[in-house]
Amino acid sequence: MLGYRFTDYQPDPNQQGQSTFDQLLKIFMELMVITSGDVNETLQWMTSLDNQYNITNAEYGMGDFIQELKDKGYITDENAEGSFDPTAKTERSIRKSALEEIFGKLKKSGQGSHKTPHSGAGDEASTDRRDYQFGDSLEQIAMTDSIRNAQINHGLGNFTLTENDLEVNDTEFKTQTSTVLMIDISHSMILYGEDRITPAKKVAMALAELITTKYKKDTLDIIVFGNDAWQVQIKDLPYLKVGPYHTNTVAGLELAMDILRRRKTKNKQIFMITDGKPTCLKKGIKYYKNSFGLDSKILNKTLNLGAQCRRIGVPVTTFMIASDPYLKQFVQKFTEVNNGNAYYSSLKGLGNLIFEDYRRNRRKQFKQ
Incomplete structure (x- = not known):
């Protein structure tokens, strides 16, 4: 049977504990995209929303929010007309919020994260080992594995380390x-x-x-x-x-x-x-x-x-x-x-x- 299941409203856990400014800032950033970066139109929309839905409270009003936007460097009125303009900080914040909304929180996996099915002359170490090839650097040689190979191949009595015993730490090929x-x-x-x-x-x-x-x-x-x-x-x-x-x-x-x-x-x-x-x-x-x-x-x-x-x-x-x-x-x-x-x-x-x-x-x- 098709239908709807109703449950009690659960507030967004990400918004719990947020200040009024942070909650209003999220609305501000969303409207900035819709209004194509027009700060004055965005604030007019927010004022209209506040009048209709009371998104501010008695202790913190739209005037406080606008002043805090200025104090924290999100907007500026230092121009000939005296109108509000967005700052570089606002532009970065909009891009970051868009990334989080569409892609979710990215996990830290080291700088780059260039994955390919190929190995090659990259500088990102992998857990794989391979035989030594001419041109490999000394830093790539896996000494423990190479010495073990020498002991197995030549015995302990007459220890010899040859090129055929050497193993190197492979590196992943970085694509651009x-x-x-x-x-x-x-x-x-x-x-x-x-x-x-x-x-x-x-x-x-x-x-x-x-x-x-x-x-x-x-x-x-x-x-x-x-x-x-x-x-x-x-x-x-x-x-x-x-x-x-x-x-x-x-x-x-x-x-x-x-x-x-x-x-x-x-x-x-x-x-x-x-x-x-x-x-x-x-x-x-x-x-x-x-x-x-x-x-x-x-x-x-x-x-x-x-x-x-x-x-x-x-x-x-x-x-x-x-x-x-x-x-x-x-x-x-x-x-x-x-x-x-x-x-x-x-x-x-x-x-x-x-x-x-x-x-x-x-x-x-x-x-x-």
């Missing part, structure tokens, strides 16, 4: 990956009353925080695409806004390939978050646009670029935030010519899908 994350900021990302850009921004911030804190030798470049495509900095992610744009997937892929072409790493990949078909091309200074169905001119150009990415060894993983049959048909064609991956995701599951695919792709070396 260059990733370009493409984010669709066309108008359809907020169309029909559904906010798709906020989850996309959260994923981008979480991925940026993951790479910059856990995979420090990897690179992450972020580009947005609408009628055109351009690169944005990690610090600008909370402030991304959807524009009155069409979807120029070609421009996004061309810029992503140009960025990766300059990277020296062997592992390169593109992640593309989008909710719609390509609808735009740029020819000189003019745009060719068609929002109805799949335009063959735009589609063929997009598929050609997907095939070109495949030839240079750059897989494209597409995360489609939509379920329309004709959109799936486009993604299937694009994935086939690129030999990449595609996911048709709900907004709730988007973060976990990107995380898993990032970790899987970075563990192997793509052949060119």
Whole structure:
């Protein structure tokens, strides 16, 4: 029998014992993403919420919260207009909270955590042993095991240590990956009353925080695409806004390939978050646009670029935030010519899908 089971409300244990400021700060950070970093609009929303739901109390009001935000360096009003602006501390906090929300608490496993199925000339020690090979350093030699081998091979009476007796501590091969994350900021990302850009921004911030804190030798470049495509900095992610744009997937892929072409790493990949078909091309200074169905001119150009990415060894993983049959048909064609991956995701599951695919792709070396 299907139905609902009701239980007593249990407060979030993570919020128990938190100060009023910390509880309000969590709401503030969430709204900062939704308002694209507009501090004044965020505080107006919080004031409205306070009037309706009493999120503050008699001892600690919104004025106290705003003053504490200033005192702790989250916002500043030191500008000509006297309005509030976010600080670098706020940007870091937003990225950290996005990482924790989407990926959960990461366990400490040492700096790097570069896992591959291969051993090699890395500097991360493993528990495996192997025979000595010319070029191995003295520090790698496992002396205890090597001496034991000499005793077994030559006896105790005439102790001799030869090259064939030596064993070394193997090291794990460290991979490095260059990733370009493409984010669709066309108008359809907020169309029909559904906010798709906020989850996309959260994923981008979480991925940026993951790479910059856990995979420090990897690179992450972020580009947005609408009628055109351009690169944005990690610090600008909370402030991304959807524009009155069409979807120029070609421009996004061309810029992503140009960025990766300059990277020296062997592992390169593109992640593309989008909710719609390509609808735009740029020819000189003019745009060719068609929002109805799949335009063959735009589609063929997009598929050609997907095939070109495949030839240079750059897989494209597409995360489609939509379920329309004709959109799936486009993604299937694009994935086939690129030999990449595609996911048709709900907004709730988007973060976990990107995380898993990032970790899987970075563990192997793509052949060119």
